[in-house]
Amino acid sequence: MPEIHFILNHEKRVINVEFHETLLEVLREKLGVKSPKCGCDRGDCGACNVLLNGQSVRSCLILAVEVDGQEIVTVEGISKHGLTKVQEAMIDNNAFQCGFCAPGIIISATELLNNNQHPTIEEIKEALSGNLCRCTGYLPILDAVFKVSKE
Amino acid sequence: MSIIHDFEYCKPTTLDEVTDLLSQHGEKAKILAGGTDLVVQMKENIKMPDTVIDIKGIKNLHEILFEDNTLFIGACVTFRELIESEIIKKYFPLIKEMSQTVASMGIRNRATIVGNICSAVPSADSAPVLLVYDADIIAKSASGERIIPITEWFTGPKETALRADELVTGIEIRLTDTKHAGRYEKLGRYSGEDLAQAGVCILVFEDLHYNVAFCAVGPVPKRVFSVEKLLHGKVISDVLIEEAKHLLQEEISPITDIRATNEYRAHMMGVMFERGLKKAVSRLHGGVNA
Ligand code: FES
Ligand code: FES
Numbered sequence: 280m281p282e283i284h285f286i287l288n289h290e291k292r293v294i295n296v297e298f299h300e301t302l303l304e305v306l307r308e309k310l311g312v313k314s315p316k317c318g319c320d321r322g323d324c325g326a327c328n329v330l331l332n333g334q335s336v337r338s339c340l341i342l343a344v345e346v347d348g349q350e351i352v353t354v355e356g357i358s359k360h361g362l363t364k365v366q367e368a369m370i371d372n373n374a375f376q377c378g379f380c381a382p383g384i385i386i387s388a389t390e391l392l393n394n395n396q397h398p399t400i401e402e403i404k405e406a407l408s409g410n411l412c413r414c415t416g417y418l419p420i421l422d423a424v425f426k427v428s429k430e
Numbered sequence: 431m432s433i434i435h436d437f438e439y440c441k442p443t444t445l446d447e448v449t450d451l452l453s454q455h456g457e458k459a460k461i462l463a464g465g466t467d468l469v470v471q472m473k474e475n476i477k478m479p480d481t482v483i484d485i486k487g488i489k490n491l492h493e494i495l496f497e498d499n500t501l502f503i504g505a506c507v508t509f510r511e512l513i514e515s516e517i518i519k520k521y522f523p524l525i526k527e528m529s530q531t532v533a534s535m536g537i538r539n540r541a542t543i544v545g546n547i548c549s550a551v552p553s554a555d556s557a558p559v560l561l562v563y564d565a566d567i568i569a570k571s572a573s574g575e576r577i578i579p580i581t582e583w584f585t586g587p588k589e590t591a592l593r594a595d596e597l598v599t600g601i602e603i604r605l606t607d608t609k610h611a612g613r614y615e616k617l618g619r620y621s622g623e624d625l626a627q628a629g630v631c632i633l634v635f636e637d638l639h640y641n642v643a644f645c646a647v648g649p650v651p652k653r654v655f656s657v658e659k660l661l662h663g664k665v666i667s668d669v670l671i672e673e674a675k676h677l678l679q680e681e682i683s684p685i686t687d688i689r690a691t692n693e694y695r696a697h698m699m700g701v702m703f704e705r706g707l708k709k710a711v712s713r714l715h716g717g718v719n720a
Contacts, residue, residue: 281439298482299433301469320431321470325536334510334539340469341540342462344439345484387535409534 283347287312288356296343303327303338306353314354314382318411325410328383329353335390354382357389364427365392372423376414384410388424397428431473441484448483448597449572455481456594462486463506464540466533467549483597491599496521501603505545509538521605524612524631528559531616531626544598547583550590550650551625557584557651558631559614561643565603571596584650609636611713615702617646617695627690630702634710638663642703647682647695654681666711674707675700 280295287310296305303320306312306329318326320339327339330352357363362370365388375381384407391398391406398406403424412420442448452459460479462468463486471477485491491504496517503512509529512518518526525543532538532546532555546556547567560580567578569592578591585591592598612633616626626646633641640661645651657674664670684695 298437298439299435299472301433304432321473322466322537325534328536331539335536336540337466337536340466342439342465342469342482345462345465345486390535406535409536 281344283344285346285348286350288352288359298342298344300343301339302329302341302343302346302351305343306338306351312353312355316379316382318379318383323411324380325383325387326380328386328410330386330390333390333393335386354385357385363389364430365389365424368423368426369420372419372426374415374419374423375412380410380412380414384412384420388427391424392427398424399428400425403428433469433472434475435472435478437472437479438481439484440481441487443487443489445488445570445597445599446572448485448488449570449595451481451483452595452597453572455479459483461505461548461597463542463545464508466537466541467545485597494518496605499605501605502600503543503603504600505598506542507544507600508540508542510535512543513538522563522603524559524563524614524633528555528614528616528631531555531614531618544601547580547601548590548592548598550584550588552587552649552651553626553629553646554651555614555616555626555629555645557645558629558643559612560601560603561651561653562612562631562633562641563603564641565601567592567601568599569593569596570599575599577602581653584652587649606635609714610634611710611716613706613709613713615706615709617690617698617702625689628684628695628699628702630699630706632703632706632710634707634714636714638665640707642678644682644699647684647699649683652681654678656681666707671704671707675703678703 282295284293303315306315315329315338316326318324322337322340327337328335329338332350387407387410403421459481462482462484486506491506493504494515494517495502509532512529513526543556546554565580567583569576583591614631617628628647629645631643640658642654642657657677660674684692686692
């Protein structure tokens with residue numbers, strides 16, 4: 280089994296993986312990082328989103344061995360030192376119901392706000408368009424991100 | 431769903447290693463760049479390679495270059511990188527416009543334009559744009575390099591002119607000297623959806639010639655030479671557009687699937703063609719280079 284070295288949520292990690300294991304499987308099953316969720320397992324829903332070198336990617340479409348030498352951040356890493364503004368805004372806004380989509384959406388919103396502190400509502404919609412939510416109808420989620428954008 | 435078969439994974443740092451592996455394993459080896467198609471196909475047992483060759487370790491495949499009026503896009507260049515490239519924005523804005531319509535952020539951060547044409551689904555967004563630009567595909571094998579014109583690339587749904595012992599190293603496009611402008615019109619149900627239900631791309635040149643190509647309304651994306659011939663040398667008028675729309679219908683063969691009916695696709699192609707053509711013409715006169 281090959282050994283991969285990567286940075287996960289600001290810590291160096293070394294782990295043995297099988298070639299056929301996806302990053303999502305390794306994060307959840309081998310490393311106990313449970314924020315990325317398995318929704319569709321084929322790249323359509325965004326529930327498994329994580330940041331790879333600062334960019335949001337589908338962890339269900341990446342082989343774990345591909346992240347050797349790279350940096351991964353999940354929601355656990357984002358909120359290491361307390362909730363971020365966008366997380367607070369989601370709570371204030373009652374943005375989620377079941378919450379299954381939440382980690383993926385937080386990842387997409389975080390990437391957007393890192394690149395653009397004051398996105399327009401159109402830019403927010405575009406950035407979150409790859410994240411499916413079965414419960415909310417999206418409006419409270421978009422509003423929450425917009426609230427941070429206006430600060 | 432997990433991938434349930436074993437394979438070897440390798441990440442070479444030179445092209446020679448890749449072509450060696452390809453000549454050893456042939457069909458049984460698959461090239462991995464963004465993985466947004468390949469990993470799904472491996473999960474669904476559509477592809478069961480015994481060797482997966484990750485080409486992201488090869489430096490020059492990540493390059494976007496513009497030299498001697500020729501653009502080179504390496505096989506590992508993602509849609510995100512195309513959207514952010516100054517070269518693309520300046521010389522080939524149509525590629526940027528198209529790239530922004532591909533799926534969503536999380537996919538564009540990973541998926542590559544070369545992967546998109548290698549998957550060769552009938553709805554490939556990159557195809558119409560590369561067709562109107564007359565792009566060349568660069569294929570490499572242990573025995574050398576060959577150039578495949580994009581018009582000869584798509585040989586069937588999910589089939590291309592690439593041989594099993596070859597990989598695509600990149601795409602080349604020559605910038606024409608003639609002033610031109612273009613537009614890519616895509617029909618999708620919502621933004622963030624990856625597949626076009628219909629797509630049409632139009633490039634208008636100042637000397638009154640027109641390049642037109644479509645995707646998702648036939649088994650392969652293709653140029654519509656009959657329409658181009660009709661428009662050639664003429665200034666666009668409403669009568670001419672109606673004639674062209676009529677001709678266009680004869681060239682397409684849309685299917686009905688879960689996304690749209692064939693009647694809807696056929697109707698929308700006409701609408702989108704007209705919209706796109708008018709937009710391209712107005713861009714040309716607005717002085718914006720495509
Ligand atoms: S689980 Fe990865 S995109 Fe749905
Ligand atoms: S809150 Fe349930 S899926 Fe979004």
